[in-house]
Amino acid sequence: MISLKGLTKRYGGRTAVDDLSLEVRPGAVTGFLGPNGAGKSTTMRLVLGLDRPTSGTALIGGMPYHKLKNPLRTVGALLDARALHPGRSGYAHLAALATGNGIPRRRVAEVLETVGMAGAARKRAGTLSLGMSQRLGIAAALLGEPEVLMFDEPVNGLDPDGVRWIRGLMRELAGEGRTVFVSSHLMSEMQQTADHLVVIGKGRLIRDAPLAEVIAGSSLTAVVVRTPHARELAATLRAAGIDVARPAENELVATGAPVERVGDLAHEAGIRLHELRTREASLEQAYQELTEQSMEYGARRAGA
Numbered sequence: 001m002i003s004l005k006g007l008t009k010r011y012g013g014r015t016a017v018d019d020l021s022l023e024v025r026p027g028a029v030t031g032f033l034g035p036n037g038a039g040k041s042t043t044m045r046l047v048l049g050l051d052r053p054t055s056g057t058a059l060i061g062g063m064p065y066h067k068l069k070n071p072l073r074t075v076g077a078l079l080d081a082r083a084l085h086p087g088r089s090g091y092a093h094l095a096a097l098a099t100g101n102g103i104p105r106r107r108v109a110e111v112l113e114t115v116g117m118a119g120a121a122r123k124r125a126g127t128l129s130l131g132m133s134q135r136l137g138i139a140a141a142l143l144g145e146p147e148v149l150m151f152d153e154p155v156n157g158l159d160p161d162g163v164r165w166i167r168g169l170m171r172e173l174a175g176e177g178r179t180v181f182v183s184s185h186l187m188s189e190m191q192q193t194a195d196h197l198v199v200i201g202k203g204r205l206i207r208d209a210p211l212a213e214v215i216a217g218s219s220l221t222a223v224v225v226r227t228p229h230a231r232e233l234a235a236t237l238r239a240a241g242i243d244v245a246r247p248a249e250n251e252l253v254a255t256g257a258p259v260e261r262v263g264d265l266a267h268e269a270g271i272r273l274h275e276l277r278t279r280e281a282s283l284e285q286a287y288q289e290l291t292e293q294s295m296e297y298g299a300r301r302a303g304a
Contacts, residue, residue, distance in 0.1 A: 001025055001179055002047060002148060006056035009042055009203075016042040018203035019056070024181045026147070029174045031194030031211070032183040035291050039203040040183045041079070044152055048077055060148055072101040075148040076141030081133040081156070086126025090117060090136045093125060094143060103144055111139040116165070130157030138166070148179040155189060167193045187284035191215075199287065201294020211283070216258075218281035218289055223262045225252040226275035236269045237262065253279070 002024035009017040017039040024030045034040050045051045047058045049065035060068065060075050068074045084093050094108045112118045115135040120128070128136065134157050141149055151170070155163050170193055174180045184190050190197070190211075197214050199207040207214060215221060227233055230252055234244045242257045242265075254262050259278045266273055 001061060002150075002181060003059045003062070004043070004047070004056070005059075007043065007046060007053055007058055008055045009039075009046060009051060010054045015203050017046065017053075020200065020203065020205055021056075022198055022205060022208050024179055024198070025196075026179040027174055027177050028195040029170050029180045029182060029193055030196045030198060031190040032181060032198050032200075033185075033187075033190065033287060033291075034200040034206075035294060037202075038200045038291075038294065040200065041152055042203075043200070044077070044079060044150055044181075044183065047150065048075070048079070050079075070101065070144070072097065072103065072144035072146065074144070074146050075150065076144060076146040077150040077152075078134070078137040078141045078154055079150075079152045081130065081137035084125050084136075087124055089122045089124055090128070090139070091121040093136070094139060097140055097143055101144060107143055107145075111142045114142060114169075115139045131159060131162055134158055135162070138169075146178070149173055149181070151180075151182040153184055154182060155184065155186060163189065187282070187287055191283035199290050201291050204294075206290050206294065214290070215281055215283060215286050218286035219255060220281035220285045220289075221255070222279050223254040223257065223259045224275065224277050224279050225254065225262060225266070225273060226250055227252070227266070227271060227273045229271045232269065233266055233271050236265055236271070240265055250274075 005021050007017055007020040020043065032040050042051065046053050047060065047065065065071060091108060094111065095105065098105055098108055112121050115138050117132065117135050117139060120132060134154060138154065154166050158166060167189065170180050170182060194211050196210050197207065225233065228250055230246060230250050234246060234252055237244050237254055243255045245253045247253060259276060263276050
């Protein structure tokens with residue numbers, strides 16, 4: 001488990017991470033979301049001891065990274081896939097990590113096979129594409145069979161088959177009871193992969209909740225109802241404090257209540273329904289609503 005308590009990091013007069021407290025629990029894929037400059041990469045660097053916090057703590061399994069006896073066996077991370085010697089082969093890179101961390105050499109061949117790089121293991125790292133470099137970085141993260149895994153933008157450079165593969169890998173790792181913490185800007189991918197979401201903006205926590213709850217909380221998530229008694233149902237729902245719009249004569253769109261509540265109210269009022277369904281917002285829509293006040297860097301819209 002990853003535990004952050006009051007984690008703060010300042011660079012001069014700029015606060016990159018601001019009093020961040022949360023827990024990333026095992027057995028789930030936790031998506032780490034936020035606009036550019038929100039502090040996601042800085043947070044991950046603080047967890048891994050690559051930066052020192054101004055205040056607060058970042059613990060892995062109850063201990064700071066620098067006190068872990070076997071770091072690579074406890075936490076595996078991919079932050080920068082290009083951060084390795086360009087003249088060294090992928091195999092040599094992983095072998096050096098294994099030797100330095102007391103990991104059996106057989107694991108090198110195993111992780112290369114897992115990430116689909118067995119046939120490219122002897123190529124120099126500097127000649128690898130970004131996608132292949134990502135696979136090699138993931139292999140390094142898996143090398144020590146750690147209980148905690150952290151990935152920063154792991155699908156960068158991967159082709160569609162690679163994206164499906166990493167999605168399945170993360171869910172498989174979480175299914176084994178590991179802690180999987182992944183940062184990404186690809187909302188559609190996170191919607192298919194994550195169980196839980198942590199959203200930050202300007203270094204501060206915005207939301208820490210299950211994926212389904214984040215989407216359900218969007219104002220664009222609504223209940224669509226078709227009924228020949230739309231006017232009567234609208235009055236019933238409004239009396240119960242539910243917002244209602246009537247886009248068509250026999251159709252209502254209700255917000256602020258789950259589909260079960262709308263159905264129960266219709267039943268209690270004796271109103272016949274022809275359709276009752278939830279219209280979910282996308283994660284991208286929910287995310288935009290959550291972060292619209294936290295955009296530090298944004299391009300001017302065309303025509304503005």
